[in-house]
Structure formats: C-alpha cells, structure tokens
Amino acid sequence: MxxxxxxxxxxxxxxxxxxxxxxxxxxxxxxxxxxxxxxxxxxxxxxxxxxxxxxxxxxxxxxxxxxxxxxxxxxxxxxxxxxxxxxxxxxxxxxxxxxxxxxxxxxxxxxxxxxxxxxxxxxxxxxxxxxxxxxxxxxxxxxxxxxxxxxxxxxxxxxxxxxxxxxxxxxxxxxxxxxxxxxxxxxxxxxxxxxxxxxxxxxxxxxxxxxxxxxxxRSGPLRHRLVTGNDAGWVRDLGWLDVIDVGGDTAVVQLAAAEDTDRLLTEALRRGSVRELAEIVPSVADIYREVTA
CATH class of the missing domain: 3.40.50.300 (P-loop containing nucleotide triphosphate hydrolases)
Incomplete structure (x- = not known):
C-alpha cells in the first residue's frame, strides 16, 4: 500500500x-x-x-x-x-x-x-x-x-x-x-x-x-428533475427549495433533505399531473467542476 x-x-x-x-x-x-x-x-x-x-x-x-x-x-x-x-x-x-x-x-x-x-x-x-x-x-x-x-x-x-x-x-x-x-x-x-x-x-x-x-x-447537492403536465413555473413560489432552472413543463430543483421529495411530489400532484420526478445524480465531471470552482 x-x-x-x-x-x-x-x-x-x-x-x-x-x-x-x-x-x-x-x-x-x-x-x-x-x-x-x-x-x-x-x-x-x-x-x-x-x-x-x-x-x-x-x-x-x-x-x-x-x-x-x-x-x-x-x-x-x-x-x-x-x-x-x-x-x-x-x-x-x-x-x-x-x-x-x-x-x-x-x-x-x-x-x-x-x-x-x-x-x-x-x-x-x-x-x-x-x-x-x-x-x-x-x-x-x-x-x-x-x-x-x-x-x-x-x-x-x-x-x-x-x-x-x-x-x-x-x-x-x-x-x-x-x-x-x-x-x-x-x-x-x-x-x-x-x-x-x-x-x-x-x-x-x-x-x-x-x-x-x-x-x-452522492456527496453533492440533492437535485431533482420534475416534469409536469403543465407549466412548472409554480415551483418558484415554494420557499423550501432552491430552483436551479425552469423551462416550460420542466424544473430542476435542489432539495434540503431527502424527505422533501415526497413533499414536492404531493405539491406537484395537487397542481396537475406528474410525468417524471427523478434524482439527478451528478457525474464525476460535475463534481470536479463544483469542487475546483
């Protein structure tokens, strides 16, 4: 060794x-x-x-x-x-x-x-x-x-x-x-x-x-991609998450804790249909850019 x-x-x-x-x-x-x-x-x-x-x-x-x-x-x-x-x-x-x-x-x-x-x-x-x-x-x-x-x-x-x-x-x-x-x-x-x-x-x-x-x-921030059946701009009104990007029916958000995933899903379903809610696992290249910035 x-x-x-x-x-x-x-x-x-x-x-x-x-x-x-x-x-x-x-x-x-x-x-x-x-x-x-x-x-x-x-x-x-x-x-x-x-x-x-x-x-x-x-x-x-x-x-x-x-x-x-x-x-x-x-x-x-x-x-x-x-x-x-x-x-x-x-x-x-x-x-x-x-x-x-x-x-x-x-x-x-x-x-x-x-x-x-x-x-x-x-x-x-x-x-x-x-x-x-x-x-x-x-x-x-x-x-x-x-x-x-x-x-x-x-x-x-x-x-x-x-x-x-x-x-x-x-x-x-x-x-x-x-x-x-x-x-x-x-x-x-x-x-x-x-x-x-x-x-x-x-x-x-x-x-x-x-x-x-x-x-x-897994050491990076907890980010998810949300794809809804309508405009996803409403995520900007949620004070308990950080909005990374919103475009049409798709939003990329950063959650403070894993349990907030269910909270986000519940809110999205209340507002309409949900086509996708998936964790974004960063690549090593993504991690590299974050830690060396």
Whole structure:
C-alpha cells in the first residue's frame, strides 16, 4: 500500500503541493485528477523520488519509502523519457535489465508486450519512426515490463486510440487483480469515472475530494428533475427549495433533505399531473467542476 502523509512541495515562495494526504491500497486503481498546474505531476515526482518533499512523507507498506522500494515501482513520467534514436525492443529490454530482469527474460517480455499493443512488427524500428500514439504504447511497455509492485502513471491514456485504451485498461486490471496498487493521472474524467476504485481530486495543490466515484456523486447537492403536465413555473413560489432552472413543463430543483421529495411530489400532484420526478445524480465531471470552482 502507498500512502502520502501531508506531502508538501515548495518552489521558493510558491506552494505547488500543499499538505496532500491519500492512500492507494493494494489492488486499487486510483485516478488522480486536477487542472493544469494543480500539482499532480509534482506529487507523482515526489512519490518516485524525482523531487524531494519540502514536508511530509511517502510511505510504502507502513514504512517510509526507500530507494530500494522505488526500484520496484513502475513509472511513466509526464515528459516521456525514452530515447528517440534507439530501437524500440532494445531499449525497453535494457530498462527491464536495470530493474534486475535477465537479458533473456527482458527481451521475451518486451516482445510479448509489444505484440499485445500491436507493435510486434516495429520492434526493431527507432522510436522516432513511430507515431506519437505508438510512442505512447512503447512508454507504457517500458513502465510495466519489470512487473513492478506499484505503478505510477502520469497521463498514460494521452494520445491513445480507443483500441489502445481498451488494451491499456485490460493490462492495468491484470496488475490490480494481483494486488498491485496503481495511481494514474488523467484529464479524461469519463474514463476515470468508469475505471477507478477511488478518485482523488486536486486543486491549487490541495486535495479537495477523495472517495469512490459513487461516494463523490452522492456527496453533492440533492437535485431533482420534475416534469409536469403543465407549466412548472409554480415551483418558484415554494420557499423550501432552491430552483436551479425552469423551462416550460420542466424544473430542476435542489432539495434540503431527502424527505422533501415526497413533499414536492404531493405539491406537484395537487397542481396537475406528474410525468417524471427523478434524482439527478451528478457525474464525476460535475463534481470536479463544483469542487475546483
């Protein structure tokens, strides 16, 4: 298990990461989201030891993380770190050997992973000869080839086509199924919502939301859509709810308590027919916009 405990990073007078704490449990896929400059990449670099924390600590299995621990982490940086003029298989196999994998096993694993991502016929090509999407695939292979005990991936889905996204998802699921914690950042909130066991939202260097997707959705305001058989403008006269929007026969309202749903339904039926009264469950994107505003 990975745990960040009040992690802080300052650059002069600027606080880029401010007292950040969260966990990535064994077998969990945790999505790390936030706008540009929110502090995601800086946080990940501190996890990997690329940057030193100004305060707080990174813990691995309930002890301060060490350089030896980090040797068993798989890392995909925001700025891709492969060599453009080196053959693809040669360099991913070399990176695996740096993690202690034998030369034979490194080439065997590299070949299998490249084949999995549709790149078996490009194994001898220089990286710079590949499209940006295929270079991203190779970067993923480099991150996982040593079968790490922890994965830290900065925007791993960037530039991937839908087929490659599916392949990547299947690969990450294989790691989590064996207990490997996975932390990845992404701006694709719909993908994060669909995939993740847990979501951490960062804004201006601070954690503003942390929980499973359903918890985050349910933590927002209680809103309902009401569709009546006539003009719904009368909801504006009810002082015990907030009217978000009214248009013709449809109103979106915010209730103070769950029991007010029955109260609203009773009032609507008193005034005519009701075609729909449904709770509006916000998406993670909706929650993100609210907590980062």
């Amino acid at each position: 990975l745990r960040l405990d009040r992690l802080t990073r300052r650059f002069g007078g600027h606080v880029a990461v401010d007292d950040v704490s969260f966990e990535v449990g064994d077998g969990q896929l945790v999505g790390f989201v936030g706008g540009n400059g929110a502090g995601k990449t800086t946080t990940m670099r501190m996890v990997m030891g690329v940057l030193q924390a100004s305060a707080g600590e990174v813990r691995w299995n309930d002890a301060p993380v060490t350089a030896i621990d980090r040797r068993e982490f798989g890392y995909m940086p925001e700025e891709r770190g492969l060599y453009p003029k080196q053959p693809v298989l040669e360099q991913v196999a070399y990176l695996a050997q740096l993690h202690g994998v034998s030369a034979h096993d490194a080439r065997e694993r590299g070949t299998a992973l490249l084949d999995r991502f549709g790149l078996a016929d490009r194994a001898k090509d220089k990286l710079e000869a590949l499209s940006l999407g295929n270079q991203q695939r190779v970067q993923i292979v480099a991150a996982v080839i040593a079968r790490p005990k922890m994965l830290v991936l900065d925007e791993p889905f960037s530039g991937l086509d839908p087929g490659a996204v599916d392949d990547m998802v299947a690969l990450l699921r294989e790691f989590t199924s064996t207990g490997t914690p996975v932390l990845f950042s992404s701006h694709q909130l719909d993908l994060v919502e669909r995939l993740c066991d847990r979501i951490v939202i960062l804004s201006r260097g601070r954690v503003v939301a942390d929980g499973v997707a359903d918890e985050l959705r």
